[in-house]
Amino acid sequence: MAKQKWVVSLLLIGSLIGVAGCSEKTVKENPKGENASVSNKPPEKQLQEPVKEEEQKPTVVNVIDPNTKTILKTFLPGELGFDTDKVTYQKEIEKFAKDLARGTETTPGYDQRMILDKIDSNGKIIKGKPKIILEETELVEKVMAASANGGDVEMPLYVTDSGYKPEDAAHLSEVVVATYTTRFNSGVIGRSKNIELSAQAINNVIVGTGDSFSFNTTVGPSDAAHGYQRAKEIVDKQLVDGIGGGICQTSSTLFNAVDQIGVSYIEKHHHSLSVGYVPAGRDATVSYGGPDFRFQNTKGVPFLIKTIYGKGTLTVEIRTSTAYQSLLANGN
Known part of the structure; x- marks a missing residue:
């Protein structure tokens, strides 16, 4: 009887050990040695940051000086x-283009009238300036x-040099194709001096093929700073004293000379009163910053303006080389 109890006890102990062994398989040891239950839940999804939209850059247009490569304006x-x-x-x-080309009260424009070359007393060329136009x-x-899409825009600048060959310069005084003389009272010192200075300014000026001549641009300011003196001048049909009076005799003498070869006139004005040194309607009044006398050489060949200032007389000659004489003579 005792033996049967002992066998039953062994069977009960074995059963308990088996149950304990099965239960250990459901326990998992974590890295720290602690028991942790196995979870059947799926891993948590990672939080994703919202994708930021790329900021759109504004369209930019830069206007650039083609010579200096600097940005003049950004739109x-x-x-x-x-x-x-x-x-x-x-x-x-x-409006921007107009101000850029012609200038404002505070800023000069890019447009520039041609300052024609001259020949000095030694026969060397004194360079002027080319014509510059901003279209x-x-x-x-x-x-x-x-x-529409942005980008850089270079200013369209067009530069024109005088229309003559350097080798022609030495021959342009060979032949006189037109001449005109006016007279004045040499005893009137101020007026005589003004005629002399303005005549010197246009003397030996080369007018190349297609060139435009401007009296005001060539002579410059007729003020006291440039040696001009006080003399009578016509203003609003009245004779008044003014600095530079008399320069209109130089411009009028030039007009009557150059008119003989048949140039094209760009700008010409008459005095408000008759003048005694040229016939009626044959004058060309000028005033720096105001009325100008301008013409273009449309003859196809270059010519030279020559002035001869004497006691009481002013002569303007139009000269050219022997090779070009036939193309300028008689206004043909």
């Missing part, structure tokens, strides 16, 4: 109404085209 077409009101936007660009319409068109 933001979007802010100026390019997409909403192109007419107003274009007017803004047109306003072309600049506006370029800026408008670039305003």
